[in-house]
Amino acid sequence: MSERRKLRLGLAAYGTGWDLDAWRLPEANNAGLTDPSVILDIARTAERGLLDYVFAGSALGSEPGRLNRVFRWDNFVYAGHAAALTKNLGFVMSVNSSFEHPYAVARQLATLDNFNGGRTALNVVFGIDRDGDPIGNYGKNPVPTERTKYDRAREFTTVVNRLLYDSWDDDLLLDDKAEGTLVRPGSWHQIDFHGEHFDVRGPLNVPPPVQRHIPVVQVGLSDESLRYGADFGQLRFSPYFGISRGKEEYRRVKELVAANGRDPDKFKIIPGITFYLAGTAREARAKYNEISAFQLDEALPAAFSKALGIDLSAVRDNERVLDVVDVDALADDALKPLIADRARNSADDRELLRHVLTDKIGEDATLRELYRYVQRSRHEQQPAVVGDARTIADWLEENLEEEVLDGVQLFPPYHRGPADLFVDLVVPELQRRGIFRTEYEASTLQGLLDTDDHH
Template identity: 40%
Template sequence: MTKRRKLKIAYSSWPTGRHASAWRLPEAFNSGTVDPVYLADTARATERGLFDYYFMGNAISSTPEAQGSWHNNVFKLEGFTVAAYVAAITRHIGLVVTVNSSYQDPYDTARAIVSLDHLSNGRAGLNIVTGLAGVDAPSRNYGQTQHMAGDDKYRKAHEFISLVHGLSDSWEDGFFLDDRDGGRFIDPTRAHAINFKGEFFSVAGPLNLPRPIQGHVPVIHAGNSEASFQYGGQYADIRFSPFVTTDWNVEYYAKVKSYLPTYGRDPDDIFVIPGITFYVAGTDAEARRKFREVQNLVVNEYAPGNIGAVLGRDFSRIDRNERIVDILNEEDFAKHKWLRTALNAFGDESVTLLDLFNYISNIGHLNQPPVVGSGRSVARWIAENFEARAFDGVKLFPPYSRTPLDAFVDLVVPELQRLGIYKTAYEAETLRGHLGLSRPSNSFERAAAQAAA
């Protein structure tokens, strides 16, 4: 009998929320992730919602305008520090930390992620990013002048993850003897140097830590290049993805899974999880009122040229209060499928050019759409896309801090449970367990067994 799929849910810890202007709301909490009480509240809320993992992004750019949202950049604490704090005040939820393989050291990363896995009793995960082409600000914090080219950064990323896994494996299971009568504390024959010398790194090893509880911590990856898909197919357990439309994401989902057999992996061993910004309230009308309130907080001055650049039309002579359904034609909606998403978010056809300007002014509208509605409506949207295999789960990006997280937990999670696609209690102790992944055996033990055979 085939085991029924269960929806995965994650939370992305953003200091002031995903929307670029929602921090202006009177109820928004803007002390960011530097506030330990805020972190504790969000961690406990996600665990109350039975989320699979708590995700900590990374911000190694330090200029105020970096990432288009200075308030989210300035308040971005270092991920391993946050994860250790969250691990201490939770018992079940996974803890995913982001590292940039173009800049960070694999030995230090291995020490940190293995330490976190032990301190959290097997709940650590590693999100590996390579950085965006043309974004050079981070490089100047690491003794470089510009970001690496695509081919170079992925060759480096391959070495990086190979070293993290190799160092994680450098002590075989059973190394710890604690033989007090015989005076043998450990079995040194079970330690292995890796003596890696590559194009970018040279590491002798072994790691000075026991193997992580999970064997290998789960790996998350995202990207849109062929090199990224190959990398994910070889190493990733979770692929963080965009969301465009159901049809688009069904094709994307199948594409992601198609890379795994090349590397001898089961397509069911990778989970496609897009980021979604949810606006949830007791009723659809209430949620849409809040959504429109947030859109109206955009601080950019209305510029018809910005809309024209996106849609390929000239709107300079059209009043900003004109409805887009009266201006655009079916060809426009067919070409720009996200327009339907925008109409759905607002809830009716009264959306004006000014509304559309505010919508596109929020960075990321094309790949991380807002989903707006009551708990039941949002749960139904998630269930329909989950059953269609547009994704295996969602990562919640609240538009602001901190009430949208509670609304999702209190209003959406019970509906997902009622639909039978989401767990009603934690069923495992580790992040690999939450994902339904087995613990891999030690690579040195596998090699010895193969040699003996």
């Protein structure tokens, strides 16, 4: 019997967690906005659970009005400190190729990879239309257009790679005290890169990284972005499309990688999920509903009346959905404008509504709870997976076996609690099923992720 495929798991490190409302829970600790110890502790939790890496997304704009972007710690400084508190955990560094310079980034990457013993990955983003006006923070620094940002990203990554891997020979240190020669003559090389966006002489003034190739992460949905990933990437932070479409997207991306003469099995596709976990499925749904109760769009009841073809104006919000709505009588596509649930990519809205009621908010859910669920699903950037350890393990196992994904980026909704519960409850369940490691099997991040297809 062949060995089962293993999940790759990363944990997001944000000061208040990912959910835009969960910070209001009585038990939520929001000190992470100003107290570095909170996200440093997330790294310890991730390593305790044998996870592959932590990801602390960077931001260049100033957005004091948005919870997840009030403050963003510099991820290189964070990773440098957190690496000293861990032994095996990897760190994914985000940089924006539309604003940052490849020489400075290569210096940071090579330094970090040497200091942490080869536990670094690079997430290259190239959006220039981010909220918070990053252009306003960078003054007259040349910024590409929407049309040219992909060319700049390619050039940026080419220069970073050449600086990291072509600047120095491995045997650069001669240390000949008798002859007075410290660095081996001829062991360094100018890269002399001259492109449309960058002119870089080289060599890099930092030793080569420990890893043979620091994994590069690709994000984005455009064809240009996917081609960039097939050319330069080892991982893709992907949206979650559901089982059916997800399988198609998985195959499409792997085929792009294979068409470049690369091993598609070494390229990992990793969507993100926000997980709402408790000891029982009922407790998890109750916590999800408690978080959802913090906000409500009063326009939703009218929108539901129109979609369902039922006058809900005279119906109390605390009525059970199933007592008011005849699910079997729903018209096709009735709820599609309202429920964008990518976790169940079904053309049948009747099945979709049953899935939401059964798996997400409970069959006893009221209309008000359904309204809240719909509003939350509109602003979540990945699916909400709600349930006990077995439910979440089932979701992960099914998507792994169906070849929808190679791993998952985990976004705790708040701190503390969810990340620890995942490590204490879900990780042992995944280990029992043989789809997650029981010990770290490599000393570098490219070894843990199994991404090295460079020969």
